[in-house]
Amino acid sequence: MxxxxxxxxxxxxxxxxxxxxxxxxxxxxxxxxxxxxxxxxxxxxxxxxxxxxxxxxxxxxxxxxxxxxxxxxxxxxxxxxxxxxxxxxxxxxxxxxxxxxxxxxxxxxxxxxxxxxxxxxxxxxxxxxxxxxxxxxxxxxxxxxxxxxxRLSGENLLGGAPGGSWGRIALDAPPGELKRLADTFDGMLGRMEQLVSAQQRFAANAAHELRTPVAVQRAAAEIGLAGEPSPERVARIRSKLIEVADTSERIIEGLLLLASSDQGIRERRRVEVDGLARETAAALAGEADGRGVRVVVRAGPLTVDGDPVLLERLLHNLLANGVRHNVPGGRVEVRTGPAGIEVANTGPVVPPESVPLLFEPFRRSAARTHAPGEGAGLGLSIVDSIARAHGATASASANPASEGGGLTVRITFP
Known part of the structure; x- marks a missing residue:
């Protein structure tokens, strides 16, 4: 001092x-x-x-x-x-x-x-x-x-002080340079609080998501293979272990992709997003047909500077969410143009207040059922991270029940 x-x-x-x-x-x-x-x-x-x-x-x-x-x-x-x-x-x-x-x-x-x-x-x-x-x-x-x-710490930054938050200045002063400095500092602390809170939720959710397949594998090995199991039982346990391993692998790949996109883009090149949209829709056509969902592509010219691999993953996650969170006979429509990317799908009605939460890791519009092929809840969080890495913004809105329900996600490039 x-x-x-x-x-x-x-x-x-x-x-x-x-x-x-x-x-x-x-x-x-x-x-x-x-x-x-x-x-x-x-x-x-x-x-x-x-x-x-x-x-x-x-x-x-x-x-x-x-x-x-x-x-x-x-x-x-x-x-x-x-x-x-x-x-x-x-x-x-x-x-x-x-x-x-x-x-x-x-x-x-x-x-x-x-x-x-x-x-x-x-x-x-x-x-x-x-x-x-x-x-x-x-x-x-x-x-x-x-x-x-x-005196800032993790506890009082998140408002853990009795009778109020110790993590804010709330300067009582007339307007001026120091007042603006204090208000700016408070705004920075608010953003830090959101980041710390999101990080804590992410760590807790990641630990929960990875603990479930590990527990299933342990139970399958200890119970399913106890004693002298028959060949048929060994085959069932083997397929179950492979399925759980695939789920764990998808979660880990999603976390790695989320971390890499958060670090930004090192090399950029011109990418025709409209062409990527057609290719991604064609790659998911088989899954869409199996679920009875029709995919419509209205690809207008859209070229951006970015990473083609990350942009392909962004489109894949948007289309995959639209196909998987849909209803039989539903529809997914993809539009590209000068304004950006828009993916609209029918499906269950999404409460408007829960839409912003869907961009957080491991958030789902419905409770997890651990069904085969179910995602890890990282799709839209990866979309948001890739969009931010390209200087774009991701937003979503719930479709009313009169229009078939579901969700509309927009990616707006600068």
């Missing part, structure tokens, strides 16, 4: 205090210059109200005379002059008046300078605690963010 006097708060305090002192010094200098500029004329105006002169700067140094056209003010008596009838003003009186004005101006400036320097010194001392307090107020949200990040 940084020392308090060497951290950002100390640096902000030094910066704020320096700016405050500089502003005070500039203000003091400006006030002193303005007062000095107008002080002499102000004192002259005040003094000439009691001194027999028009303006101090017009006062003569020797004896001055004033004609009849310019009568002297009556405030100061003048001495009578020669027989010409003119009046004379003593130069001593004028000199004293000038000296008093100069002394008053100098004393006022000295007093102003002394008071200004004293006030500036006090202002400088007061600016340090004020700057320290202001820096603390500015950095308070940063401290809240730091404390929240320090």
């Amino acid at each position: 940084r020392a308090p006097l060497r951290g950002e708060r100390a640096r902000l305090t030094a910066l704020y205090a320096a700016l405050l002192v500089l502003a005070g010094a500039l203000l003091t200098g400006v006030v002193y210059a303005l007062v000095q500029e107008g002080l002499y004329s102000t004192i002259s105006t005040a003094v000439t109200t009691a001194v027999p002169a028009r303006r101090l700067q017009d006062l003569p140094d020797p004896w001055a005379t004033a004609g009849p056209a310019a009568p002297l003010p009556s405030a100061v008596p003048a001495s009578p002059g020669p027989a010409t009838g003119r009046w004379l003003v003593p130069s001593e009186t004028l000199a004293i008046t000038r000296s008093v004005s100069d002394a008053a101006g100098s004393a006022a400036l000295d007093r102003l300078l002394t008071v200004s320097v004293a006030v500036l010194a006090g202002y400088a001392l007061l600016s340090v605690p004020v700057a320290w307090w202001a820096a603390g107020r500015v950095l308070r949200p940063v401290g809240v963010i730091t404390d929240t990040a320090r």
Whole structure:
């Protein structure tokens, strides 16, 4: 942890205090210059109200005379002059008046300078605690963010704190840069929570899915082959073990494919998706006929930069889901075009609220029955991962019962 006097708060305090002192010094200098500029004329105006002169700067140094056209003010008596009838003003009186004005101006400036320097010194001392307090107020949200990040863990990230979630800042502050930073941090924590939660569910579901075939294999070996089984019984157990091994292999292959697609695409090339759609539909035609499902392909031109193997797997999973989760006499329609890929199938009615969950690993629209050929529940999660690897988005919507039920999945490329 940084020392308090060497951290950002100390640096902000030094910066704020320096700016405050500089502003005070500039203000003091400006006030002193303005007062000095107008002080002499102000004192002259005040003094000439009691001194027999028009303006101090017009006062003569020797004896001055004033004609009849310019009568002297009556405030100061003048001495009578020669027989010409003119009046004379003593130069001593004028000199004293000038000296008093100069002394008053100098004393006022000295007093102003002394008071200004004293006030500036006090202002400088007061600016340090004020700057320290202001820096603390500015950095308070940063401290809240730091404390929240320090105490994060898997439990409180998922809202495990009593009385509320410790994994969020929820900064109570006016709009600004730090408020946006805290809200962005909260949004990041929300996405992390979703990822951690999905990872935990994925690990739990994967362990459950792999534990089932292992348990079946163990039971078949311990019970089915106990004692001296007949050749027919050995053959049944053998076929059962092979079937369970195939199921485990499909789960593992799906997990590996999901992991590889999550890592992104290393090499891209131009892929004609419409051609892949026709080939994939032709490859699944036999299974579709066996289930009584009709596959319709409306392949418009669509070419993207990507991995042909992953794109083929995406189309295969979409068509296979449409065929397998259908009803006898149902239909699967595949469309490609500039907007992307759309696969719509009839089948059981899917609750709209459960549609987003179908893209999570091991999620199914119906409970698992462990029937032969049943998928592992990774189909749409692999589709979503491959779509994201190609910069596309996967979405789904439930078809109403009036249109035959089922699901419509769309892959939108940028």
